[in-house]
Amino acid sequence: MRLKPFVPLMSPLKEEIVNQIQFIRELIEANKSIVEYQTMLKNSKLHPQFLLRPVMLKEAVQSTKIEGTQVTLDEVMEAEAQNKKANKDTQEALNYYKALMDGMDALKSYPISTRLFKLMHKILLSNNVRGSNRWET
Structure with a gap:
């Protein structure tokens, strides 16, 4: 019995696999949260x-x-x-x-x-x- 190798999906992924607009929105929100956290760290006395x-x-x-x-x-x-x-x-x-x-x-x-x-x-x-x-x- 021969096994087939795994072949990953090609980029860019199709819309039904990843909603790219939603992904970009989530990425922007995550980036904003990181910037806010970095600002709080910079301004903290700790x-x-x-x-x-x-x-x-x-x-x-x-x-x-x-x-x-x-x-x-x-x-x-x-x-x-x-x-x-x-x-x-x-x-x-x-x-x-x-x-x-x-x-x-x-x-x-x-x-x-x-x-x-x-x-x-x-x-x-x-x-x-x-x-x-x-x-x-």
């Missing part, structure tokens, strides 16, 4: 990282759950706040967060490149998490 950190930690938890971790945002925040040794699932989420932060910092001096991805991948697999035995230097 450091932007104070507000972004919980959102980024939640992203780390959700992304590692796709890989099979069994950890909650509360567990990750508690492990980070108390500087205590984390279990492997919690450490995997913390590595994800650290890779994200270090990757954003590295973008100041590196282009988006293999070197950047290798740096982030090394962080993801550090601290004896699942798959760390597969890391090659």
